[in-house]
Amino acid sequence: MRVVSGIQPTGDLHLGNLLGAILRWVKMQDETECLFFLADMHALTIEGEPAQLRRNVREMAAALIASGIDPEKSTVFAHSHVPEHAELQWILSCTARMGWLNRMTQFKAKSGKNKEAASVGLFTYPVLQAADVLLYNATHVPVGDDQKQHIELARDIAMKFNNDFNVELFTAPEPYIGGGTAARVMSLRDGTEKMSKSAESDMTRINLTDDDDTIATKIKKARTDPEPLPGNAEGLEGRAEARNLVGIMAALTDRDIDEVLGDFEGQGFGAFKPALADALIARLSPLRSRLLELREDTAQLDSILDSGAQKARELAAPTLAEAKKAVGLSR
Structure with a gap:
């Protein structure tokens, strides 16, 4: 093979x-x-x-x-x-x-x-x-x-x-x-558009070279909705931005969406976003350091x-x- x-x-x-x-x-x-x-x-x-x-x-x-x-x-x-x-x-x-x-x-x-x-x-x-x-x-x-x-x-x-x-x-x-x-990762500002480097605003994406503070800020400002998180993926139907952020968490932690939602059911994005930012920083910080070393x-x-x-x-x-x-x- x-x-x-x-x-x-x-x-x-x-x-x-x-x-x-x-x-x-x-x-x-x-x-x-x-x-x-x-x-x-x-x-x-x-x-x-x-x-x-x-x-x-x-x-x-x-x-x-x-x-x-x-x-x-x-x-x-x-x-x-x-x-x-x-x-x-x-x-x-x-x-x-x-x-x-x-x-x-x-x-x-x-x-x-x-x-x-x-x-x-x-x-x-x-x-x-x-x-x-x-x-x-x-x-x-x-x-x-x-x-x-x-x-x-x-x-x-x-x-x-x-x-x-x-x-x-x-x-x-x-x-x-x-x-x-x-994972199909979408824009942080529009859950119907793929995350892309060609988007005019840098706030639409997490770059692999973004520092920890920038990652946290971008997630904090990512577009969401006021509804609490459901208990399963079906409950995200019609909620593109919410589904995108939950999908990112699932991919980062190698779990399915239902498992992630099980941890946050009934909670809002005020609780979810900091956890997502922490997961991103934990994954990207060592990657970024190695990338910058190799670049030189x-x-x-x-x-x-x-x-x-x-x-x-x-x-x-x-x-x-x-x-x-x-x-x-x-x-």
């Missing part, structure tokens, strides 16, 4: 990144073989500053390691440092079909109303995602609901390639359900990424060689 997953190096990581993906990865590495990459090539689909992208790769690597990803257990590397990804993408682009990509809902969402102005990369990046997975013959990929369609595309490409060229080269990957449930040690980060890329290339080479042979690019 082999799990492959990537995360875009966006910089300014926040609680949503941690609870939504990174802590799940930390658990996965004790369950199976894992490759985690910083998807800097995928990041090119969004306009950005080149120097900032380079900084973000190191920042994301530091965040992963500070959060508990162990380079001795997992292979951690930058996407662009393994050129086999891009080479396999081109081969698979000649297998994938326009109709398949036209159905991808994420392109419709990200391109907006003016699809003609969107980059070709934004349209075809699901094929690169497929290459990311198929290159290592990953058996499983951890995904959220918004990415299940991409796993289906990778499966379609794998099976069509195998069938077209009469080979048994690519493994059709399955969604991975290990590592616990990823660029040589160590580069060494980890270089070592990971070398290991990834060794794993990728046989698959790419067989793909090239199958399509007639080599003997």
Whole structure:
């Protein structure tokens, strides 16, 4: 069993990144073989500053390691440092079909109303995602609901390639359900919007580099409602902000929402918020300290990424060689 997953190096990581993906990865590495990459090539689909992208790769690597990803257990590397990804993408682009990509809902969402102005990369990046997975013959990929369609595309490409060229080269990957449930963390000011670094107000999110006082202040000022907390999750129906804060507590303490509510049933947020702030500080304070240390040690980060890329290339080479042979690019 082999799990492959990537995360875009966006910089300014926040609680949503941690609870939504990174802590799940930390658990996965004790369950199976894992490759985690910083998807800097995928990041090119969004306009950005080149120097900032380079900084973000190191920042994301530091965040992963500070959060508990162990380079001795997992292979951690930058996407662009393994050129086999891009080479396999081109081969698979000649297998994938326009109709398949036209159905991808994420392109419709990200391109907006003016699809003609969107980059070709934004349209075809699901094929690169497929290459990311198929290159290592990953058996499983951890995904959220918004990415299940991409796993289906990778499966379609794998099976069509195998069938077209009469080979048994690519493994059709399955969604991975290990590592616990990823939390969907919403804005502290609007429980219907995902927590995001792009939100104008910093009060909408908990940054991984926020100090303890800032964390406490943000939780104190987080939007809630005047109703007491119910005894079960059903009672949070229609209370987006309340559900978000309770969900954060559940994810932090590795419990389900009903268990958390059992501790606070009938109480208001005047009692709940200080407890949530304490739980956040207990989790984020040591992580922040380690992150700041790693941020200053660029040589160590580069060494980890270089070592990971070398290991990834060794794993990728046989698959790419067989793909090239199958399509007639080599003997």
